[in-house]
Amino acid sequence: xxxxxxxxxxxxxxxxxxxxxxxLIEITDGAAEIAMAYDPRFVGDPESGVIHGGAxxxxxxxxxxxxxxxHPTSPGGTATIDLRIDYMRPATPGQKITxxxxxxxxxxxxxxxxxxxxxxxxxxxxxxATGTFxxxxxx
Amino acid sequence: xxxxxxxxxxKVKQRRDAALKALVQGVPYIQFLGIEFDRxxxxxxAVMPFDEKLIGNPILPALHGGATAAFLEVxxxxxxxWSMLWDQIESGAFDADALVDGKMPRLPKTIxxxxxxxxxxxxxxAYARARINRSxxxxxxxxxxxxxxxxxxxxxxxxxxxxxxxxxx
Numbered sequence: 001x002x003x004x005x006x007x008x009x010x011x012x013x014x015x016x017x018x019x020x021x022x023x024l025i026e027i028t029d030g031a032a033e034i035a036m037a038y039d040p041r042f043v044g045d046p047e048s049g050v051i052h053g054g055a056x057x058x059x060x061x062x063x064x065x066x067x068x069x070x071h072p073t074s075p076g077g078t079a080t081i082d083l084r085i086d087y088m089r090p091a092t093p094g095q096k097i098t099x100x101x102x103x104x105x106x107x108x109x110x111x112x113x114x115x116x117x118x119x120x121x122x123x124x125x126x127x128x129a130t131g132t133f134x135x136x137x138x139x
Numbered sequence: 140x141x142x143x144x145x146x147x148x149x150k151v152k153q154r155r156d157a158a159l160k161a162l163v164q165g166v167p168y169i170q171f172l173g174i175e176f177d178r179x180x181x182x183x184x185a186v187m188p189f190d191e192k193l194i195g196n197p198i199l200p201a202l203h204g205g206a207t208a209a210f211l212e213v214x215x216x217x218x219x220x221w222s223m224l225w226d227q228i229e230s231g232a233f234d235a236d237a238l239v240d241g242k243m244p245r246l247p248k249t250i251x252x253x254x255x256x257x258x259x260x261x262x263x264x265a266y267a268r269a270r271i272n273r274s275x276x277x278x279x280x281x282x283x284x285x286x287x288x289x290x291x292x293x294x295x296x297x298x299x300x301x302x303x304x305x306x307x308x
Binding site for chain 2: 013014015016017018019020040041042043044045046047051052053054055057058059060061062065077079080081082083084085086087090
């Protein structure tokens with residue numbers, strides 16, 4: 001089975017990512033792109049209609065984890081050790097948010113990941129993230 | 140001169156609970172995750188009852204790191220807003236009815252948020268409490284800790300910085 005198919009099934013198998021309507025756009029060796037459509041249920045500020053930071057965190061976490069698992073030397077599973085998110089600006093209400101993550105270094109036990117989240121304005125990031133993840137599943 | 144007679148306890152509780160309810164119910168994402176708040180005096184405990192849609196690893200099973208992060212962030216923002224609004228709630232200046240009608244006070248905005256995952260989140264209810272380490276006119280620093288069965292064994296903690304809303308006066 002090819003990597004994209006595995007990843008698609010993987011997102012569909014994660015109840016929380018499925019509940020947030022996440023969609024896998026692309027997956028390559030150590031990198032992933034996942035989108036989340038605008039949904040009024042995910043709003044954090046009812047006055048402005050801006051999506052809650054927590055929903056962006058969930059998207060970033062899923063995207064980073066997927067990037068780790070797609071790394072050629074990753075034996076399989078992963079779990080988040082630490083994830084830091086910087087919020088640059090509120091995402092524009094009504095627009096989908098797309099996260100891109102890159103696993104830029106991996107050892108036998110730890111994977112290092114960076115990610116960026118964009119809305120439909122591709123010039124200004126909504127948020128950036130850096131995280132470390134466990135490397136699991138080695139026989 | 141005699142000090143004014145204290146308010147009846149029911150009236151005080153009713154006012155505080157109405158303010159808290161209005162603050163929490165106005166945010167759709169808090170409702171989506173099913174997060175509730177337990178109040179004892181001015182102390183808040185966030186409660187996230189277990190739900191299948193919070194799962195991130197169905198094999199273990201374990202809570203999704205994103206659900207945990209969101210729970211911590213919600214606890215931090217509501218904790219910070221609560222302490223920011225407390226004096227207004229106590230003086231009666233805070234109008235919970237206006238809040239229910241959709242007129243929310245401006246909430247703090249997250250600048251950054253760092254989550255430490257200490258152990259995997261079990262498929263059980265989760266609890267969290269926020270501690271405000273600094274609350275200035277413009278910036279605030281908040282620490283949050285989340286636990287499940289044992290308070291002494293937290294499963295996640297976080298620190299975040301927040302931009303405070305511009306206030307009158």
